[in-house]
Amino acid sequence: MVKPLSEYFASVKYADAFDYGYGPVRDFLSYPYETNAADWVITNPPFRLAEEFILRSFDVARHGVAMLVRTVFLESVGRYNRLFLNDPPSVFAQFVERVPMVKGRLDQKATTATGYAWLIWEHQKRDASKLAWIPPCRRQLERLSDYSDDQPALF
Template sequence: MAQNRSHAVMAQRTEAPDSRDDFPTPPWATRALVAHVLKDFGPFDLQSVLEPACGAGYMARPLAESFGQVLTSDIYPYGFGSVRDYLAVPYEANAVDWVITNPPFRLAEEFVLRSLIVARRGVAILARTVFIESVGRYRNLFLQHRPCRFAQFTERVPMIKGRVDRTATTATGYAWLVWSKEIKTQNPELFWIPPCRKALERDSDYSDRL
């Protein structure tokens, strides 16, 4: 069998320490968060959300379809949102209702810990399924800060460097992890996000225009 050498498959989000780690989230995957994972936390039209690793806005724009206020920033200038190092220049405590983001994988733990201070209601990150592994992450994050939900995509969420691509494929599994300030649990809820790409995807998601 020929080896699948798709860029998305081969990249596996493994980046050099000084890389921008720019792997935009297909907008349908963010709509899946609102529709299937956070549906009982809404309505969101009077709630605010911060996307602190916004890149070119591929997650922020679908969030704006539901949330009343969307704040955006990124450490690099992508022409969308303000330029701000989320970890070095912190937002005030309880500045927004939610922090929702797809953080750089190597900084995801730090992003969650910072976001738990910034958010009033909750935090959601999109991460590789293997994020829940490692003794260090268990000790530094999960032991004291248990997510209330772990929502695994049943469909693959292809991410490739620097752009979204409707035809991309991937061997990497992704999930949404949610922390709630209102729900305290020692046993996070595990569930599966049903197949929904076809229903949530739009042709305009793949436009180069912001």
């Protein structure tokens, strides 16, 4: 995500839990980030730790949090009570096409049966959650250079 985010933001700080050859290795949940250390926290957390990442991000981010999660992340009474009841996302943005993800690398031919969505919390917005759809866009946004063999893994 660092590469495309860097195309839109003047400064992008990044780290990863594993050494994919791109950026420092750091455990987001235990690293001593200061409160409001970043404008935004934007990430695709390890899915089993998504709730913990979201809760931690609320303290780290000044303006908002954007988490890429599996759509089924919404399906939990416990998670609803711990997270969504008091801190619902501002936007739930569902991908209408399936977004294939392969751990540690990009794969142009990958497919998936899993649905994904962005959950976005904007700290200044406390209105009801908005549902949005991310229209088919993968083919329009991909570049051949995204898949070149000499590129380091970007996620």
